[in-house]
Structures are given as C-alpha cells and as structure tokens.
Amino acid sequence: MTTIRDIATAAGVSIGTVSNYLNDPQLVADETREKIHSKILELDFHPSAAARSLKTRQTRRIGLVPIISPEDYRSTDPGDNAFLELLAGLNYIAAENSYSILITAAPNYAQELKTYERLIGEGQVDGLVLMGIRSQDERIQFLSQKNIPFVAYGRSDVTCDYPYVDVDGASGMEMAIRYLTGLGHRKIAYITPLNGLMCTTQRWEGYVKGMADSGLLINKDYVVEGDFNQRAGQMSAHLLLDLPEPPTAIITANDICAFGAMRAVQTRGLQVGRDVSIIGFDDISLADHWQPSLTTIAQPFRKIGFALMQSLFSVISGEKVMPQIMVEPQLVIRQSTGEYLPV
C-alpha cells in the first residue's frame, strides 16, 4: 500500500507538501506539483479515508437507516420504485461531491435510535437522511437536540424547527378532489396511508379541505384506513363497494394500493374509469403502463432526492439557513378516472 510518505520520498519533498497538493494544489509550486502528480499516478496512491477522517472529522458519507427484518422490510413510506428513485437522486448529488451513502439496517423500530446514535457516535457519517416521518418523530427530536446534521423527507408535528424537503400532500389531495368533482363525482372515497405517518395527517387535511371547498360532506364510511400495498387497496376497495351507496371515485394511499383497488373493482365486473374512478399517489413508472393506466398525484422523487442531498450539504457546511423546501405534486391524468355517469 502506498502512503503519503512514499509519495513524498519519491518526489523528494516533505509529506506536508504532498498533503498541501492533495488539499489545495495552488499552494505548491508548478514544478513540484507536476512531480507529485506523476508520482501519485506512478505509485497508484489513494489517501487513506480513515487517516483523513480521523484528523479532519469528516467522513464524506451520509447515513440512511432502513428497518429490515428477515422477512419484512420497510425503509420508508415510498414503495420500491419510489425509494430507488429517491436513492438515485441522493446518490447522484452525493457522488458529485464525492460523498457516498451508508446504509445500515436496524432490525426493528426499537433499535432505530440506537443505530442513529452509533452511526454518529462512531463518526461513520457526516449527516443523515430521514424518511417515513412519523407523528412526534423521536428521531427528529433526538437529532435536533444533539445537534446532528440531518434532513428529513417530510414535515412533522414536533416542536423544534428542522430542515426538510416535503411534498405538499394536502394540495395534491385538493387537486384530486377538484378534478373529480369537476368530472361530476360527489361520492369520493379515500383509502388513507398508514396511521402514524405524517403524510397521512397532511393528506387528510387536504381531503377535508378539498371536500369542503367543493361543498361536499364527509361520509365516514368513505374513509378507510389503508396501507401502501395491493392487499390493503384490494380489501379496502371491497369494503367501499359493499356499501349500500358505494362511492364513484376512490383516492388511494399510493399507486400500488391503487392497483389493488382497481383489481377489486374489476373482479366485480365494474370498469375502472367508467363505473369507478381511481386515483393513486406517487406516479411510479408502472402507473403509466398499468391497464388501464393510472391517474395519480405525482411526486418527483428523483428531484426530491436532489433537494434532500443539497439541503443536507448546506446543513453540514454549517450555513445558518435552515432549508425547508416544499415541492408541489402534480396531477397526472390517465385512464383510471372518467366522468361521473348517473345510473
């Protein structure tokens, strides 16, 4: 293994000069710079990350902590496709700044905080990205209080102020309802995301406001507590369709859940988009390729990933600003929604 000492010896300078070259090449004379440069190539030198990090207290790594049990696996609220898009976004900006993403699994929620604490305590990462933000999220309180750099993908109802990037879920819901009422729908059901997640609260507010704005009363029967998977969508849709007066439109927790709901509608011999309109959330790549294609409230995950990483960098660099970015979702209209047809 080549060390900075080998380079110094080979180039006939002191290690201090090589270090200068590494960190600020301007500091060394042209001739010396050339000599060091060529020796580095020749001897295939890569400065030790550990030694660097020990001295500078910088790791150029960002931590991400999914919960992974042997069977189950919930990194976050965004589903597979969404999560990977987000990760790609994070990673792309990270790589541009020679950062990497360190993924450390926690076996369950009980170990979660410990894992964050260890990651920071051991100096494994410079900062953290939080996903799947919950109500009264302890992670936010913990990290804020300890003054550890982080960004969250999502707002929370905690007392402290913290940096986040979030999608305006309420506004998305309002758009969806405005669109549906515009099509003549009045019986608009809603399969909610998981209870306890902040996005659930926010979207609910949007649902309430959207219904009120359109002069519609909320029918408790039309609101079903759901989840992010097909099974939940399917079961919830069946519940809704079993009602004496079934809804004519259903807004779901996310696209995957919407697929399940569509399935339920179809197995009853009804036609999605004509008999029942269905709206998803996220706009994963499958939404456009589904049969019929899915109308959905799109979150630009890739860009959210960019924004999260950029925000985290500005937090890490100690700027006094606290990034709090809201992203507007977009309603993408496809075939799963259509005009209300009076029977």
Place this chain on the structure above:
Amino acid sequence: MTTIRDIATAAGVSIGTVSNYLNDPQLVADETREKIHSKILELDFHPSAAARSLKTRQTRRIGLVPIISPEDYRSTDPGDNAFLELLAGLNYIAAENSYSILITAAPNYAQELKTYERLIGEGQVDGLVLMGIRSQDERIQFLSQKNIPFVAYGRSDVTCDYPYVDVDGASGMEMAIRYLTGLGHRKIAYITPLNGLMCTTQRWEGYVKGMADSGLLINKDYVVEGDFNQRAGQMSAHLLLDLPEPPTAIITANDICAFGAMRAVQTRGLQVGRDVSIIGFDDISLADHWQPSLTTIAQPFRKIGFALMQSLFSVISGEKVMPQIMVEPQLVIRQSTGEYLPV
C-alpha cells in the same frame, strides 16, 4: 466527544485495558469490566470508526456501485423490487455482523472501474458486491488480479476462478419449456434479456437445450433481443404477434418485460393464458397481483442476498474455500399460461 482516554481516566485504568474490554472483554477482570462498562454508558462513549479502521485496516463496510446518471439509473439487472429485496438480504446479514453497505454512484460505465479502485484504495470498504455481471466482465478480472475481496451475483466467462452466487437460469428456462410443451405448446418464443449480460447467455443455453429436449426446432423469428422494461416487452411481443405464424407462448426477460408483452397481447384483443401464454422471470411481488397473475421463474432474491453476504464474509475472513453457490429457480404457475388450444 468522549474518547477511550476519557474512559480510561474515569475508570482509573490504562487505555490498553479499555481497548481490551472493547475487543475481548474476557481479557479484563470482572470488577474492572464492570467499572469500564458503567463509565462507557455514563459518558456515552462510541469508539471512533476512523481510528479503529486506521490501525486495524478493517472498515466493517461493504461496497456497492450502481451506475447513476441524472436521468437513467441501472444498478444491476434485477429490477426495482428485485434489487431492493437483494439489498435487504445483503443488509440484513451485514447488520447481523455490524457491517454496513456503502453505496457509491458511478456516473457511467467509463468511471466504474475507477470507482471500485478508489473505494478499495482509500480503504472505504472491506469488500465488494458485484451485480449485473457481463461477458468478459472487466470488474472481475480487475478485482481478482488485485486480490480484492468480492462476490459476484452471477457467473461469468472469464478465465479466472472467483466467488459467486448465481441462479441457474438455464435450468429455469428448461423448466419453463418443459412446462409449456407439456401444455401442448410448440411455437415458443423468447424475448431475451440485454445482450452482453451473462444471464442472457445462460438462459439462451437453457432455451436451446429445452427446445432440443422437447424435439423442437428453434425458429430465429421467435427469438427477439429484448430488455428489462415494459416498453421492450410490449414492442417485442408486437413483433412476434405480427409474424405470419405467431407463437403461442412467450418467455420473457423478466416480469416487468412480461407485463409489457401481456399488454401487447391484450391490445390485440387476445387473451393472455388462453390465446397466448406468457412466462416472466424473477417473481417480483407484483407478479402475483397482476391481472391475470403471471406465471414466472422465481429467483429468491432475499436469500440470494443472504448467500452473497455470507460468501463475501468468508472471502474477507481469508478462508481458503471459494464459495460458488448455485441456486435453483422455481417455476411459479399462475394464470398467464394455459393449455395450447388448436385453432
């Protein structure tokens, strides 16, 4: 920040003893152990990963290098769901051994090897996991030659011997063909994965052997070079169905591709499973929830992740064995395939 010195002082012992406690508690007397233990809790001490790693040359990190451009993103051949399952598998075993996964994006294939080199050179990771194994994969040659610990998810046609975990794609194809011919199909088309990937070669061998075993000749028109996305499946299926004598069964590159093919079949007013049988590859979670549900050759991604990580650990620990594990895929029969009905 608490250091080992603080603990030593507080507990009234030398730092050597604290170090012993950290690495092999048996070495220190019961009484001393207790004292150190309580001081560590009290002072919230976490040993610095950098300092440790500098001395021991161990990082307890495993590297993974996806290719991420601002728009595109190909980590590997497995699609979203598959990749996450694999990652969950890796991460779970990693976490059990207090390892983390370090994900570092390379912007393109040209930068790929450099990224691997840097990761190892800087001592960022103890080993690497390779995915999307290609023909004459330079990564394998490079890492083998440099004696860097790694495992690959897939065999390759390189001259050197290396550790891998792989699914027997050929056997999977044979099973699929045996099953289809058993249903009476004789015109069996095949949409291949991306050219250049080793899994493409292996599955092709399985296709050839399977056809031969069933006494069927290979019709060049029935073989279409495909890809892992819906668009490719859709276009390829259209090509096949446009033939004067269209196939009655289509085996596809993966499930997502199969979804595209199903779409093509359906838009022509044909019924999947009756008029045309379709078989996917992977068995992602959607396969079972698709309409009609997809018959597919299942790869147990989660378990493959386990095996990859375990193999990598045995390579890292310097055992003389070279793990080379073959996993049998399984044919999962669902609704997208059915008996051949003579017209």
Place this chain on the structure above:
DNA sequence: CATAATAATTGAACCGTTTCAATAGATTAT
C-alpha cells in the same frame, strides 16, 4: 519455600493523514 505458570494490567509505538508555526529563499520597498 523457591520457582514456574498464569492472569491482569500497563506503556509506548504505530496506523496515515492534516495542520500550523517556523524557516529558508526570493522579491520588493525603503
């Protein structure tokens, strides 16, 4: 009882960088 063996602890060297005060040499100002 002396000696050998065992157990517990210590102290210092070392891992490979960064950092910064000190120095040498060259250039400019007085």
Place this chain on the structure above:
DNA sequence: ATAATCTATTGAAACGGTTCAATTATTATG
C-alpha cells in the same frame, strides 16, 4: 544595503484507537 513582504516548503505534534512486549500480582508446582 537593509528591512519588509511574500512564496514555497518543512517538521513535528496531533487525531483516537490497537497491539504487544514488559511488568506486576496471584496461584500452582515440586
């Protein structure tokens, strides 16, 4: 000619652990 300034380089002290030969205390052996 001397002092002041600037540029390029040096050398040594950190950073926070691990490791291992040396030391001390304790127990077993002949």
